[in-house]
Amino acid sequence: MIVMSIAGVDPSGGAGVFADLKTFQAIGVYGTGVVTALTAQNPYKFFSTQPVSPEYISEQIDSVMDSYEVEFIKTGMLYSPEIIKLVAEKIREYDLKAVVDPVMVATSGGDLTKEDIADAFNKYLLPESILTTPNVSEAEKLTGLKINTKEDAIKASEKIACNSLITGGHLDGINTINIDGDITIKKQELIETDNLHGTGCNLSAAITAYRAKNNDLHTSIMKALDYVYEGIKNGNYGTLIAKL
Template identity: 50%
Template sequence: MDKRTIAMTIAGFDPSGGAGILNDIKTFESLGVYGTAVITALTAQNVHDVAGLLPVDTEFIEKQMDTVLEGEDIGYAKTGMLYSPEIVKTIASKVQEYKLKLVVDPVMVAGSGGSLSKKDFAESLKKDLLPLAVLTTPNIHEAGILSGMKIENEEDAVEAALEIGKYCDKVVVTGGHLKGSDIFYNSSIQVFEGELLESDNTHGSGCTYSSAVTAMLSKGWDTGSSIKFAGKFVKESIRHGSRGTLNQMWKFEDPVQFNLKSV
């Protein structure tokens, strides 16, 4: 396979299938990208609760990455839950070794409210991983932690994006809590307007978003087009979801249906 049709997700395992590794692979598959996966942690969770978490040993995370990357020519990867500074440093080392183009989804708290990261995780992320990333995709809660700011509106999100931009060249603060608009920083600010849907089918929405961006980047799309597409893809996944979880396998024909090729 050509490297632009294969991507990697480095994240935690959600046995309910709504978020994490399983979500990422579903999203890749629905967008025509072959997904490979490196598991950083096991969780016991569902849509409503995180009951337990067991991080994977860093040496075994390295072994997973080495084994896959020695067998496949992969250009783009994304991260989800990394949990600890030790895992962050491990991933950063491998990203540099294999020259991966990385999308960072800075997962820290589950949608149900359960903690998915250790103390000092955010600082390690800013120091060790964000400088290596081609894009980071925090929601407003994650952006607030990374920037040290309280985000209550789009103006606050713009300021947070500028602050996070000191660590990562490209930042999109996703708009699930900001009237649906995504705030994109790439040396300047762009606001991609969207809409909020009245739905409980939001478990895994951040994973779907970052996976969709990664998939489209791996297929050769530019960052702005990939972000706009991901926003629309997530909204349709929410619209067609059920039981609190998105549906990434809704009828998908071609990205051209969103009229985004010219963006």
């Protein structure tokens, strides 16, 4: 089983394409990686972003698809509306099934994207995707709704243009899953830790990997939430609290 990450590069290895490839391998699928941008960052500080041109991103995707049979992909930092539109076009061209982590801000606080990114997600990419995994802040940007309660999260999930998992790190551990209008709430205990880096990447990558291994979407989400939680509890990588 071969999957693809389309995301930025984090040189510290905790997020982005590098983190996705580690997760793919841990779950037992072969990962390919398309780079949308270079970043200078670490778990605690964001320095800068250097985007890759849409034309070269397109060539990277085509080069992978020329040799491999890929069905499931995940997206992370896409940087600009132009890149988001390109990825949506490639999803249609190759009939890909995409899990979208709508990354807008680095865990360390740096703005990773251009303005109007939420509008581009809603217009181009989410309608072409099987799932999106926003945290509360990202869900608020996608929907224009303020999320303070479980009920708010449910309302926001109903406004998002595809199936969604609104992660609960900023909502008392309440993860809100909406698949085809069916709502599931999975509450997880929050773990106190200072390591906040990369868990959103790991979650969306894990969902993609489990889906590629013939689990249905709901099962893939539940397994991925448990996978990330166990990693946090055992100190393997960043915390579910802040990134999710």
